[in-house]
Amino acid sequence: MIQVSGLSKHYRIAQKKPGLSGAIKGLFSREYQVKKAVDDISFQIRPGEMVGYIGANGAGKSTTIKMLCGILTPSSGEVLVNGIVPSKDRQKNAHNIGAVFGQRTQLFWDIAVRESYDLLKHIYEIPEKEYQETIAMFTEVLQLEPLLGVPVRQLSLGQKMRCELAAAFLHNPSIVFLDEPTIGLDVAVKARIREFIKQMNQLKGTTVILTTHDMQDIEEICNRIIIIDEGKVLYDGSLQSIKDQFGHKRVIHFELDVERSFQLPDSLSRRADFSVDEEGIVSVSFSSQDITAAEVITEVMQQYRIRDLTIADPKIETIVQEIYERGV
Numbered sequence: 001m002i003q004v005s006g007l008s009k010h011y012r013i014a015q016k017k018p019g020l021s022g023a024i025k026g027l028f029s030r031e032y033q034v035k036k037a038v039d040d041i042s043f044q045i046r047p048g049e050m051v052g053y054i055g056a057n058g059a060g061k062s063t064t065i066k067m068l069c070g071i072l073t074p075s076s077g078e079v080l081v082n083g084i085v086p087s088k089d090r091q092k093n094a095h096n097i098g099a100v101f102g103q104r105t106q107l108f109w110d111i112a113v114r115e116s117y118d119l120l121k122h123i124y125e126i127p128e129k130e131y132q133e134t135i136a137m138f139t140e141v142l143q144l145e146p147l148l149g150v151p152v153r154q155l156s157l158g159q160k161m162r163c164e165l166a167a168a169f170l171h172n173p174s175i176v177f178l179d180e181p182t183i184g185l186d187v188a189v190k191a192r193i194r195e196f197i198k199q200m201n202q203l204k205g206t207t208v209i210l211t212t213h214d215m216q217d218i219e220e221i222c223n224r225i226i227i228i229d230e231g232k233v234l235y236d237g238s239l240q241s242i243k244d245q246f247g248h249k250r251v252i253h254f255e256l257d258v259e260r261s262f263q264l265p266d267s268l269s270r271r272a273d274f275s276v277d278e279e280g281i282v283s284v285s286f287s288s289q290d291i292t293a294a295e296v297i298t299e300v301m302q303q304y305r306i307r308d309l310t311i312a313d314p315k316i317e318t319i320v321q322e323i324y325e326r327g328v
């Protein structure tokens, strides 16, 4: 169980004055600006939940996760992870949690993956039988067999990520933090990784907190999302309810025979927006509360010859983008 209440983290950033005289003055008196990276947030995460913790770049996601792991001490507020204050008892907290942080590795660079796992077994005091069973299962689900004898430095990005995930779940932590676990990976590896995470959640009841910019990860893995913006919680709820709330958004993609550039018919100008991509596909977006798809098509058809069209369901990407831009 994770309990966060009134949590804030403020960074003090030294202000540099321009020029040489500014640099010299800065040696004697410094001015600081305060950056509220996390600003009075509260939430609870129950055991076994799979939560997407999302937000634009710089929203405060990593800062929150670092406080939950105990790497950073909060400026104010409280964090409890399975009853432990992470910043005060970082080692005890580490036994409860697993983590994959994008660029960092917890595997040893120069030794074979298998030997890194053996070391983690000793660090986390995993009983031999449990360790062997876990390794056998992970090897099968993540297809690690050909990688176990290879040093980490020789692995491709996708191979490394599969090995990292196994390392994060190896000691059967009750909570796992995953930071962009599928970034830069091909479709097949992404699918395997998502399947592994879901399987671990079902088998072991692992709580998963996922930060990602990949909305497909969210759709496939998470049942709840917390959206954070400028350090504040903007939305906390189920994926379904956000879809219900914003699900009236529609987009129609038109392939048109046009010699001139596309203009929205006057009758639609107040009730719809449009964009044109590099291939000339015109996307008209609107709310089904304001106008029906049939009306939009009829209006466009009166002015342009339509070669083809598709009506798209609102994608979670579009919904989240809109929330980032306009709020809930």
Ligand SMILES: Nc1ncnc2c1ncn2[C@@H]1O[C@H](COP(=O)(O)OP(=O)(O)OP(=O)(O)O)[C@@H](O)[C@H]1O
Residues within 6 Å of the ligand: 011, 012, 013, 035, 036, 037, 055, 056, 057, 058, 059, 060, 061, 062, 063, 064
């Ligand atoms: N050590 C630091 N010192 C000063 N400011 C920092 C520090 N770490 C982060 N920040 C600032 O705090 C804000 C939140 O940063 P954070 O890394 O938590 O964002 P994020 O949501 O994880 O972003 P991203 O998606 O880009 O990883 C940003 O404005 C960032 O510049």
